[in-house]
Amino acid sequence: MEIFRSLALVVFICAATFSWAQKNDLGVWYMYFGNNKISKKWNWHNEVQYRNFDAVGDLEQLLIRTGIGYDLSENNNNVLLGYGFILSQPYVNGEKKENIEHRIFQQFITKQKFGRFNLQHRYRLEERFLQDDFRMRFRYMLGLNIPISQKEMLPKTWYASVYNEIFLHFDSSVFDRNRVYGALGYVINKNLRIEAGYMNQLQESRNRGQIQIGFYNNIPFNKN
Template identity: 60%
Template sequence: MTYFTRYLLVFVCALFTLTAANGQDTNSGAWYMYFGTNKIGQNLYWHNEIQYRNHNWGGDLEQLLLRTGVGFDLTENNNNLLLGYGYIISQPYHQNEKSEILEHRIFQQFINKETIGRIVIQNRYRLEERFLSEDYKMRFRYFMGFNIPLSQSRMAPKTVYLSLYNEIFLNLNAPVFDRNRVYGALGYTINNTLKVEAGYMTQLYENNYRGQFQLAVFNTMPFSSRNE
């Protein structure tokens, strides 16, 4: 049995136990996500993102999030800036009736990455200007994530890894605390530009929480050569 198969079996068992425990909880849903970070110049890259979020495992849309942007690498693979735009369709329930909220979002972010031992650490600082159907809000987000290789000593192709992150959301107006996300997943690097993750994320609000199963694909295939 390969490393990947063994880790996958253990993770699936743990995930099944977790989702079964929440099986009767209407606060559990599923997110299916694609993230692209593709080089378009010597220091420029294009960010593209699709997130299909469900109230349940599928077929009951909670939110469709489309995000794109252009980034600039300050240093190779370590520090970068991004200016982006997002279009979001949200369909929340209120007393068993669904409504629809449209949002246009502009955001600016700075990402710092570093490797300590075998652990890859990412810090992301993001400011959002949110233009909703009948409102305008500003929000700050701080993300700290860890990728820990399990089957090899570093994040190389065909590596099974553990992915963990915590992200806090703070409004620039009252109430200040918006939410906090805690995430754990098992990932696999298919090659140098493609990896997949499956895991579970809990969103903690002031008075309640919501859990989501997550399946994500990450693509970093460049659209231009490094020596362009």
């Protein structure tokens, strides 16, 4: 029963953020992240993000990413090669346009633990094949998960999640954007967790907030 009460509270938080988004013209991103072991060293990354200009129905971007990763050390220091498909529908002079991007990316993730603080560093290089252009971009993210209701990130644990990520171009306009995020999360079991939070995205020409609802799946596919 405890898990159902906890999940009901998460759903309530999500419903409140939907209402807040509609009243304040914030976007909402619905996100699924899978990171599944396929052997002792190898993992499969799978990800879908459905991003809206409002709470639901006004598509801003559909992002699908996948990749194969390899642990350089046990459950840490992971290198990954991946591909992303991005369908964007921005407003240009009041009218919606459609853009498609194909993206290849390479990344390195390393984790550290200091007491309750679970840190993650992610370094990502992207080769972006746009409809009429090619660009390269570097991203660095520093993320932090802090368990609240228990000392460790164990099942039935509430936790706080924060991150900062900077995006840099490989051309004269180096700065692309910066994202700052804060959320409340719940560990359902050792392989599943859910988060609801707020992200502020700063770009050269605009500063916009996003509500984010994320589901994380780490169920292993290998027998062990």
